[in-house]
Every structure is written in structure tokens, then in C-alpha cells.
Amino acid sequence: MGSTARVQAPARNTGNVIRDSALGVVPGTLEPYLALNAAVWDAGPLPAAEIELARLRNARHTGCVMCQAVRYDVAISDGLTEEKVQMIGADQPDTSLSPREQLLVAFVDQYNRDPGGIAATLQTDLLQEFSEAELLHLSLLVAWFNGSSRCAVALGGMPEAMPRMEISIPR
Amino acid sequence: MSWIVSGVDREQLLDRLPAISGHFRQLYTRVYSLPQVSAETLELCRLRLAQLHRSDADFALEEFPVSAQQRAQLHDWPQAAVFTPEQRACLEFTEVHAMDCAAITDAQADAVKAHLGEAGLVALLQALGVFDGLIRLGLMWQAAPAGVRQHG
Numbered sequence: 001m002g003s004t005a006r007v008q009a010p011a012r013n014t015g016n017v018i019r020d021s022a023l024g025v026v027p028g029t030l031e032p033y034l035a036l037n038a039a040v041w042d043a044g045p046l047p048a049a050e051i052e053l054a055r056l057r058n059a060r061h062t063g064c065v066m067c068q069a070v071r072y073d074v075a076i077s078d079g080l081t082e083e084k085v086q087m088i089g090a091d092q093p094d095t096s097l098s099p100r101e102q103l104l105v106a107f108v109d110q111y112n113r114d115p116g117g118i119a120a121t122l123q124t125d126l127l128q129e130f131s132e133a134e135l136l137h138l139s140l141l142v143a144w145f146n147g148s149s150r151c152a153v154a155l156g157g158m159p160e161a162m163p164r165m166e167i168s169i170p171r
Numbered sequence: 172m173s174w175i176v177s178g179v180d181r182e183q184l185l186d187r188l189p190a191i192s193g194h195f196r197q198l199y200t201r202v203y204s205l206p207q208v209s210a211e212t213l214e215l216c217r218l219r220l221a222q223l224h225r226s227d228a229d230f231a232l233e234e235f236p237v238s239a240q241q242r243a244q245l246h247d248w249p250q251a252a253v254f255t256p257e258q259r260a261c262l263e264f265t266e267v268h269a270m271d272c273a274a275i276t277d278a279q280a281d282a283v284k285a286h287l288g289e290a291g292l293v294a295l296l297q298a299l300g301v302f303d304g305l306i307r308l309g310l311m312w313q314a315a316p317a318g319v320r321q322h323g
Contacts, residue, residue: 006280007289025290028205029198029297036194043190063273116225116310123174135175136188140195143308147300150272154296156280 005157018170022155034171040144041074041169044137048072049080050104054138055145057088057105061112062149069162072169082164100129104138111142173314181309182317199301203235207294208287210235212258216265216295217302218245223269228315229306257286261295268299 007022014020018034041051052075059067071080084101087094093105103125110118126135152158173179176187185192203210214235221229222245244251248262260282267275283292309316 004277006277006284007293022289022293023297026205026207026293026297028207029201029294032194032198032201033297036191036198039191039194044188111307111311115307118174118311118313120174127174132175133188136184137191139308139311140188140191143304144195146307147297147304150268150303151293151296151300153272154268154275154280155293156277 003156006155016170017167023151036144037148038169038171040141041072044141045131045133046137046141048074048078049084050101051075051141052078052080053084053088053101054104054108054142056085057093057108058112058142058145059149060089061108062146062153064149064153065158065160065162066152067145067149069164071164071166073166074169076166103129107138108142111139111146173312175312175314179314180317181305181312181314184312184314195301195304198297199305202294202298202301205294205298207291208261208298209257211237212261213295213298213302215241215245215254215258216261216299218242219248219262219265220269220299220302220306222246223266224303224306224310226306226310229309232316232318260286264295265299268296269303 005022007025009020009022010024012020012024016034018024018037019030023033024030041048044051046054052072055072056068071085084097087097088101088105093102095102097105103122106122107126110122130138173181173184176184185196203213214233214237217234218230218237221227221232238253240253241251244253245262248254248259254262260279264275264279264283267279280292283295287295305316308314
């Protein structure tokens with residue numbers, strides 16, 4: 001992993017963590033990027049706590065230290081606890097997670113490890129637990145967070161560790 | 172055949188949650204018109220991702236025209252003479268990004284920046300994010316993209 005940042009962020013401080021990041025050097029994608037990020041949180045049927053669990057599980061796969069350190073305030077307000085976050089931190093998630101949470105983690109793991117190899121049993125279990133709209137929401141949010149997390153890692157300059165930090169959705 | 176909704180393709184599945192997929196598509200479309208990196212180079216990177224993911228349907232898809240020679244030799248691009256230095260730098264970057272984004276070296280990033288600049292590197296990364304995402308979604312959903320055709 002690059003220890004120094006590979007791209008200089010624009011010299012401005014709008015207070016928006018996306019606009020002020022290296023992503024700000026490509027104005028042509030900035031608005032769609034922000035709109036998609038907001039839609040993932042606002043425009044689907046899954047609650048914020050489940051979105052955050054999936055995001056954090058994905059960040060574990062990509063190795064994004066920053067993504068793992070962040071907690072979105074909407075998820076905390078929705079009831080996400082650090083105890084729950086710890087439960088998805090191991091290779092094998094804690095068995096005291098609810099069946100729905102275990103399936104959510106299984107979906108994220110499958111997406112990262114072998115998207116083409118999803119077992120029929122997992123398909124059946126997902127269909128029993130999640131509605132069609134929830135599955136599409138889960139799919140799109142994982143795709144989005146996976147891509148943005150990979151981008152963050154590839155831009156370099158990621159520290160070895162970061163303290164937990166609570167932020168709002170950048171808009 | 173998708174296991175989420177039987178008998179629909181990837182685009183039709185996306186259509187079922189337009190409040191999010193619309194923005195995803197907008198970003199996907201936008202990257203092909205960015206001034207920082209050419210649509211042809213991006214398309215070669217998308218096609219290489221399709222090969223790495225073994226998604227024949229995504230490889231058959233054409234989002235932007237590339238030559239038949241480039242398409243045919245893409246699997247062996249390091250030995251092929253039909254790719255420009257810019258394309259080669261981006262293809263090398265794409266391959267590592269697909270396998271382990273943390274394994275990208277400063278030299279590989281610098282090679283892209285030598286041709287595209289810092290903004291070009293960011294644009295490439297954003298494009299790779301949505302390309303990889305859409306390919307993975309199609310595989311995960313078992314739903315092929317619409318508009319696939321055969322290429323000579």
C-alpha cells in the first residue's frame with residue numbers, strides 16, 4: 001500500500017469530506033458521486049444500521065483503514081452499536097449475530113470473494129429473509145462502497161491505524 | 172437467469188431500484204466523457220476487468236468502440252504491440268486494482284500519472300470502481316447485461 005498520498009487534494013475547505021478530498025480534482029464526476037453516495041443511504045429500503053454493517057464488512061475486505069474507522073451518525077442513531085461492529089470484525093462473524101445479519105455479511109463476503117459462485121442455498125436464504133428491493137439495495141450499496149473503498153486505498157497515504165470517528169453523510 | 176427476479180437481465184434489475192441505480196448509471200456514463208482519460212482507454216480497462224472476472228457477457232458488451240485487434244489481443248496485452256504506452260500503464264494498474272487494490276505500487280500509480288496526470292489517476296480509479304461493481308453485480312445476480320453482441 002502506498003504510504004504517501006498519490007494525488008494532492010484540492011486546496012480548499014468546504015467542510016464536505018468528498019469535495020475536499022482527492023476526488024475533488026475530477027469535477028466531472030463530483031456531483032454524480034455525491035448524489036449516488038447520498039442515495040445509497042437515503043433512497044433504499046434497508047435501515048442505516050444494516051447499511052453500515054455491510055459497509056464496514058466490505059471495508060474489512062478492501063483493507064481501507066479510513067473506511068473502517070468511520071461511523072456514520074445515521075447508523076448510530078438507528079441503533080448500531082460498537083458491540084455489533086465488533087461482531088462482524090473476524091473472518092467468521094460472531095454466531096450471535098441475527099440470522100438476517102449473518103446473511104448480510106455472507107452477501108458482502110460473496111461479493112468480494114467470488115461473485116459468480118453464489119451457492120443456491122445462499123440464494124434461497126437471502127430470498128427468504130430479504131425482499132427484492134432490499135436485495136437490490138444491498139447489492140448496489142456493496143457495489144458502491146466496494147468501489148469507493150478501493151479508490152481510497154489505491155490513492156495511497158492511508159495510515160496504519162485511525163481512531164474511530166463519527167461523521168455525517170457528505171452532501 | 173437471475174435468482175432475484177426470474178427472466179430479467181441486469182439492466183432490468185437495475186431498473187427496479189431507480190432511485191439508486193439511476194445515480195450509479197449516471198456515474199458510469201459520465202466517466203466515459205471525462206477529459207482526463209480517453210473513453211477508448213477506459214473501455215480497454217473495462218474489457219480487461221471482464222476477462223479477469225470471467226464474465227463473457229461483459230466482455231462481449233461494447234460501451235465504446237475499440238479495434239478488433241485490441242479486443243482480440245487484450246488477454247495478452249503485455250506482449251501485444253497494438254496498445255499505446257498510456258493504455259499499457261492503465262491496463263497494468265487495472266489488473267492489480269482488480270486483484271488487490273492495496274498491492275498497487277507507487278511505480279504503477281506513477282506510470283498512470285505520467286500519461287494522465289493526478290486527475291487522470293483519480294478518474295481511472297472512479298471508472299474502475301463502477302466497472303468492477305457492475306460486472307460483479309451481474310455475476311452475483313446471475314443476470315447478463317443487455318445489449319450484448321458478438322465481436323469479430
